[in-house]
Amino acid sequence: MRDPWNAFMPYPDADVGHTAIGPLSGLRLAVKDLFDVAGYPTAAGNATVLAASGIKTSTAPLVRTLLDAGACFVGKTNTDELAYSLIGGNIHFGMPINPRDPNLIPGGSSSGSAVAVAAGLADIGLGTDTSGSIRLPAAVNGLIGWRPTHGSLDNQALRPLAPSFDVPGFMTRSLEPMAAVMSAVGMPAADDRPSSILISADIFATIDDAVADEMIAGLRSAAIPVRRIDAISSFSLADLASAFITILQREAWDSNKTLFERSPEAIAPDIAARLLSGSRLDDEEVRETRAIAKLFSAEIDRLLCENVIVALPTLAMSPPARDAGAESFARFRSACIELLCLSGLSGCPQLAFPIAGYVGKVSLSLLGARSADRMLMNVAGQLRAE
Template sequence: MQDRWNAFMPYPDADVGHAPTGPLAGLRLAVKDLFDVAGYPTAAGNAAVLAASGIKTATAPLVQTLLEAGACFVGKTNTDELAYSLIGGNVHFGMPRNPRDPDLIPGGSSSGSAVAVAAGLADIGLGTDTSGSIRLPAAINGLVGWRPTHGSLDYRALRPLAPSFDVPAFMTRSLEPMAAVMSAVGMPAANDRPSSILIPEDIFETIDDAVADEMIASLRSAAMPIRRTDAISSFSLGDLASAFTTILQKEAWESNKTLFERAPGVIAPDIAARLRSGSRLDDEEVRAAYRIRKLFSGEIDRLLRENVVVALPTLAMRPPKRDAGPESLAAFRSACINLLCLSGLSGCPQLAFPAAGCAGNVSLSLLGAQSTDRMLMNVARQLRPD
């Protein structure tokens, strides 16, 4: 396969079989290089991890499920180093190019899977989402991105970053193949509709007014009841993002401590700095962050128990250019985590998709109660019929 987008890892091809029929027959599958696939190494975007990997003899159960549903494996994809970024860069293997706008970052950390799907090299991009690593690149590349309910999919033979946030997740070019993926991985069907779509004023006030107006107009097109609320939590977005980042850094350090202590020089400086930050957190700071998560999760559970779906902008601001300086990239990452952390802290599913009738590249998200993944798809189909 010719890959001028640097979406795939440069591994020699190995035979990966798949079922000739099934709900995913005819769909090409690109797999983030965090999942084991028999016949391939697993590098997690790091040269030292690649050197120590060896060729895997077994395939991650979730990948095997997709193959048995008929999906055809087309390669392992590039990822931000250790899956610990939202930008899409990698000092070891390079930054994939955004097919939608080559001047912009592709987004990460599931950068290669997003680019492979956006470039038409794959139909299903399997990745992971910890702090937005599916939703953000999906939004930047004009794709559908699904972060499932935490713990609902098999995560064995998947290299962890922050286990209490990590979820296997997917990208497709439209809603229909994503619906097929949901079915193939065993998400329960849902015929119910939410009582209303909830618009949190404090969140929509953080984005450009014109974009917010376009999104709300798109929501009204579904002819479903719309409700507005001042906020979905008693905590500010900044406090939630701070708690999320504290837990993320702590767990990321624990996941990568051995690698860091053995070979700190093979980790990019920005990634190494985040790992060091996690190693320096004091216990009380971490406990406070977990307490905020527990309280927030309770608030969201009570809110969504009313059978509502929360509408959110997927991105907080326009993506930076791929040659932007570290300060611009850090500001983008920080702003987006304010919105993307909500699903991670609550464990709730989120479905991101291009907003219908909006100028430019505008991504809308739906957040629902745990295990309402298929209901989110039903609402999205009303908002954006393929």
């Protein structure tokens, strides 16, 4: 396959069989290089991990489910190193090119899967989402991005980053193949609609007023009551992001400690610095932040138990240029995590999608109660149809 976008890892082709007829027949599947696929190595975006990987002899169960549903495997895709970034860069294998705007970052860490779908090289992009690694590149590349309910999909033979937050997820160009994927992976059908859509003032205050107004106007067109609230939690967005980052850094260190201690020079300096930050965290501080996460999750459960969903911007600011400096990347990552962490801390599903008819590059997200994944699809379908 010709790949001018650097979406795929440069592995020799291996035969990966799939069922001829199924709900995903005719759809091409690109798989993030964190999942094992028989006949291929798994590098997780790191050259040392690649060297030690060997050729896998079995395929991750989730990937096998998609193949058994008729999806045709077209390759393993590039990822941020160790899946530990939101930018899309990789010093070992290069940064994929954003087909929507080559001057911008592709977003990560599921950068290759997003780019493969956006460039028309695949119909389904399988990735992972820990701190936004499905939702952010989906938003940047103009795609549908689904972060499922935490724990709802099989994560065996998937290299972990932060298990408290890690979720396999998907990107597509439209809602129809995403609905087919949901069926294929066993997400139960649902015809229910939310009683209302919540707009939280503290969340929408983080973005440009004109963009916020456009999003809210679009929501009101769905013939579902829209209700304003001051905040979704007793905790500030900044405090939630801080708690999230603390847990993420500790678990990322735990997941990559052996690699770091054996080959610290084999990890990009910015990734290594974040791993070291996790190694230095005080145990009591981590316990306190886990308590915050538990309290926040309980608050969200109470908020969403009445068959409501929360609407929010997917990104807190426009993506930076691919050649921007480290400070610009850090600012972007920090701002976006304040919104992206909400799904991770709560374990709730989130669906990101472009706003139909909007002249800018704007992505809206819907956050629902655990196991309300299908309801989010129903609402998105109604909004996208307007």
